[in-house]
Amino acid sequence: MPELERIEEPRVTEPGEKERYFIRFTLAQRYLHAVLFTTFLGLAATGLPLRFSESVWARELARVVGGFGAILFFHKFCALALTLAFLIHVKDLATRAFVHHEKGIFWGNTSMVANWKDVKDLFGHLRWFIGMGPRPTFERYAYWEKFDYWAVFWGMVVIGFSGYAMWFAPFFARFLPGWALNAVLVVHSEEGLLAILFIFSIHFVNTHLRPDSFPMDMVIFTGVESEEEFKTKRPQEYQRLARQGKLNARVGQAPASWQIHFARVVGFTAILIGLTLLVLTLSAYFT
Amino acid sequence: MHGYFGSEDSGKVDSTDRRQRSSLQVCDGEKPVHRNDRETAESSSMSGFQDRFFGTAKSLVRSVMFFAVGGVLLAMAAVSLRGQTDCLACHGDKTMQDSAGHSISVDGKTFSASVHGSFKCNDCHADIKEYPHPDKVAKVDCKKCHADEASGLAGSVHSSSAEHPCTSCHGDAHAIFPKADARSSVYPLNVPGTCGKCHGDGAMANKHGLRNVYPAYMDSIHGFALSKEGLLVAANCQSCHGSHHILSRKDPQSPTYKTNIPKTCGSCHAKIELDYENGAHGHAVAAGDLKAPVCTDCHTAHAILQPTEAAFRTQSTPICGSCHTDKMSTYRDTFHSQLGSLGGYVETARCWDCHGAHEILPASDPRSPIAAANLVKTCGRCHAGANLSFVQYQPHANARDRKLNPALYYVRLFMNVLLISVLTFFLIHTILWLFRARFEQIRKGSGDGEKNA
Numbered sequence: 001m002p003e004l005e006r007i008e009e010p011r012v013t014e015p016g017e018k019e020r021y022f023i024r025f026t027l028a029q030r031y032l033h034a035v036l037f038t039t040f041l042g043l044a045a046t047g048l049p050l051r052f053s054e055s056v057w058a059r060e061l062a063r064v065v066g067g068f069g070a071i072l073f074f075h076k077f078c079a080l081a082l083t084l085a086f087l088i089h090v091k092d093l094a095t096r097a098f099v100h101h102e103k104g105i106f107w108g109n110t111s112m113v114a115n116w117k118d119v120k121d122l123f124g125h126l127r128w129f130i131g132m133g134p135r136p137t138f139e140r141y142a143y144w145e146k147f148d149y150w151a152v153f154w155g156m157v158v159i160g161f162s163g164y165a166m167w168f169a170p171f172f173a174r175f176l177p178g179w180a181l182n183a184v185l186v187v188h189s190e191e192g193l194l195a196i197l198f199i200f201s202i203h204f205v206n207t208h209l210r211p212d213s214f215p216m217d218m219v220i221f222t223g224v225e226s227e228e229e230f231k232t233k234r235p236q237e238y239q240r241l242a243r244q245g246k247l248n249a250r251v252g253q254a255p256a257s258w259q260i261h262f263a264r265v266v267g268f269t270a271i272l273i274g275l276t277l278l279v280l281t282l283s284a285y286f287t
Numbered sequence: 288m289h290g291y292f293g294s295e296d297s298g299k300v301d302s303t304d305r306r307q308r309s310s311l312q313v314c315d316g317e318k319p320v321h322r323n324d325r326e327t328a329e330s331s332s333m334s335g336f337q338d339r340f341f342g343t344a345k346s347l348v349r350s351v352m353f354f355a356v357g358g359v360l361l362a363m364a365a366v367s368l369r370g371q372t373d374c375l376a377c378h379g380d381k382t383m384q385d386s387a388g389h390s391i392s393v394d395g396k397t398f399s400a401s402v403h404g405s406f407k408c409n410d411c412h413a414d415i416k417e418y419p420h421p422d423k424v425a426k427v428d429c430k431k432c433h434a435d436e437a438s439g440l441a442g443s444v445h446s447s448s449a450e451h452p453c454t455s456c457h458g459d460a461h462a463i464f465p466k467a468d469a470r471s472s473v474y475p476l477n478v479p480g481t482c483g484k485c486h487g488d489g490a491m492a493n494k495h496g497l498r499n500v501y502p503a504y505m506d507s508i509h510g511f512a513l514s515k516e517g518l519l520v521a522a523n524c525q526s527c528h529g530s531h532h533i534l535s536r537k538d539p540q541s542p543t544y545k546t547n548i549p550k551t552c553g554s555c556h557a558k559i560e561l562d563y564e565n566g567a568h569g570h571a572v573a574a575g576d577l578k579a580p581v582c583t584d585c586h587t588a589h590a591i592l593q594p595t596e597a598a599f600r601t602q603s604t605p606i607c608g609s610c611h612t613d614k615m616s617t618y619r620d621t622f623h624s625q626l627g628s629l630g631g632y633v634e635t636a637r638c639w640d641c642h643g644a645h646e647i648l649p650a651s652d653p654r655s656p657i658a659a660a661n662l663v664k665t666c667g668r669c670h671a672g673a674n675l676s677f678v679q680y681q682p683h684a685n686a687r688d689r690k691l692n693p694a695l696y697y698v699r700l701f702m703n704v705l706l707i708s709v710l711t712f713f714l715i716h717t718i719l720w721l722f723r724a725r726f727e728q729i730r731k732g733s734g735d736g737e738k739n740a
Contacts, residue, residue, distance in 0.1 A: 050625045169677060170672035177676070178678075178679015181680040182684040194702075194709060201717075202716075206713075
């Protein structure tokens with residue numbers, strides 16, 4: 001866990017504590033997710049009315065927030081915030097890779113990069129779905145989590161580039177062919193739509209709403225998960241850490257009750273907004 | 288009543304004139320009656336007669352008798368004449384009503400100031416020759432004097448004189464003023480209200496299959512100019528429809544017939560008419576293509592808005608699109624349209640921002656704003672820094688047309704395949720997972736997921 005080895009958070013385990021909690025995400029990662037989902041909700045809420053500008057709800061929404069001018073302002077504001085977060089993340093990755101020479105970033109059990117085990121896990125998982133095999137045991141990041149990560153990564157590059165190309169069209173026209181100016185809108189809206197549909201349906205269900213995590217996986221908000229959850233969801237990582245004797249280093253504090261309440265309010269709000277936007281999108285798409 | 292309707296004031300000022308005018312009118316019994324001053328003159332000439340024939344007593348007595356009787360008769364006639372002449376003696380009473388309860392009072396003061404103020408009552412009420420007159424009097428026939436107007440009206444949509452007597456527009460018959468007079472019901476600023484008495488009435492409009500255009504006009508740029516600024520040259524109803532000879536817009540003679548509209552509007556908007564006639568729409572209409580738009584097709588006829596206003600900018604594009612459907616659908620795919628559809632943002636390019644509004648010319652015409660050589664300038668009006676590469680952007684690109692826009696077609700195809708395959712795969716993946724995970728929970732008997740919450 002290279003990124004976790006640098007954690008400075010206190011790791012106090014009360015003697016006699018009933019259940020141990022293990023750290024999964026650093027504070028910086030949780031903040032990154034918070035910035036990501038708030039700006040993403042903002043971008044979706046202000047982008048969808050544009051994509052479906054003919055629909056009644058889009059016009060009403062635009063009217064309520066002060067017309068298109070306001071919508072575009074919010075959209076650009078969120079875009080800038082998300083761009084900043086993305087650049088910080090990339091800079092962080094680059095520092096760890098090229099300054100700290102953390103090889104684990106690119107390869108290995110804790111890397112986000114897909115490997116052969118992910119392919120085997122995918123097929124094994126599918127077989128388990130239909131009752132034709134055992135449940136695969138996952139490492140730190142399962143294949144669908146890696147997909148989520150890279151989908152967002154690719155999405156930010158693609159949507160970000162096409163968005164800025166529209167924002168500063170005369171500038172981008174200096175080195176892009178004419179048809180690219182037409183293409184960027186198609187790319188921006190299709191990729192945006194894909195991101196919205198994916199996050200608000202697949203990601204919500206896979207990560208939060210599926211029976212194992214229902215109604216919400218709190219780990220991205222609190223940073224910690226219970227030992228049992230850790231063992232069930234990522235047995236390979238748990239066993240590897242136990243083997244390596246690094247398990248204790250990962251023990252964290254049980255989340256405070258305010259943390260859980262706060263996370264629930266924020267998380268459910270986000271999910272509610274997301275689901276509302278999903279319904280609006282689908283209604284606009286199929287009418 | 289066969290005098291004049293002058294008020295007491297004007298009567299004093301103008302008495303000689305009044306008397307002269309009334310001299311020929313009235314009868315007493317069967318005898319013509321003369322007015323007072325002539326009578327006086329006649330009396331003196333009678334005295335001369337007497338002097339000349341004084342010599343013969345018999346004839347003197349007869350003459351005296353004759354003239355005495357005649358004089359008394361004349362004197363009596365003069366008195367009764369006075370009462371009959373002044374119709375206002377009765378009709379000046381503001382409470383005077385006929386048997387049906389309608390007011391038959393006349394405001395002499397207003398009448399004498401009106402355009403007909405110098406006329407005698409029976410110039411118009413010609414059937415009344417004596418007092419007392421019959422209860423029922425004939426309808427005044429305006430066409431006796433106003434023959435041209437009457438014949439115009441006869442061939443118009445208002446030809447039914449029962450429904451549209453002259454007074455329905457010109458108002459109270461005894462208070463008609465010249466149309467340049469602000470008191471006139473056909474004074475430019477009063478015309479919409481006058482026409483609106485009927486055309487602002489929804490029930491009346493329905494009955495005749497018309498739209499209730501009065502409110503639309505009043506809220507239009509013409510209506511505002513008229514009602515708010517008092518602009519006398521602002522178009523009122525009759526500027527476009529005419530006044531007496533108003534024809535249906537389906538009548539080729541009508542100024543509101545489709546092909547006549549540019550000329551009608553052009554009577555004020557001369558430069559725009561010229562531009563329009565030079566443009567593609569003007570050419571098409573001139574060539575007999577009645578599908579091509581004239582002024583009212585884009586601007587509407589009554590609810591005409593200021594074209595730079597947000598409301599018009601948002602409503603104009605679908606109007607062009609109602610004919611140019613292919614261009615409209617490709618326009619809808621663009622950022623211009625998506626932004627423009629959302630309220631409050633009206634700056635994005637509408638059809639006429641690029642194509643021009645009146646002198647619309649094809650791209651092949653070097654004068655056209657969308658001619659290749661003019662694009663940098665045209666796009667540059669909004670996009671500061673537009674360059675030759677920038678204007679390669681196609682505002683009507685069709686991503687569904689492989690032949691026309693191959694690059695765009697494949698980009699869209701790729702994005703769609705990506706979107707559909709990702710979503711399809713994960714949808715199946717997620718649904719299967721949901722069922723399996725729930726099944727597993729039930730099997731293990733721990734179905735509430737509480738631990739993770």
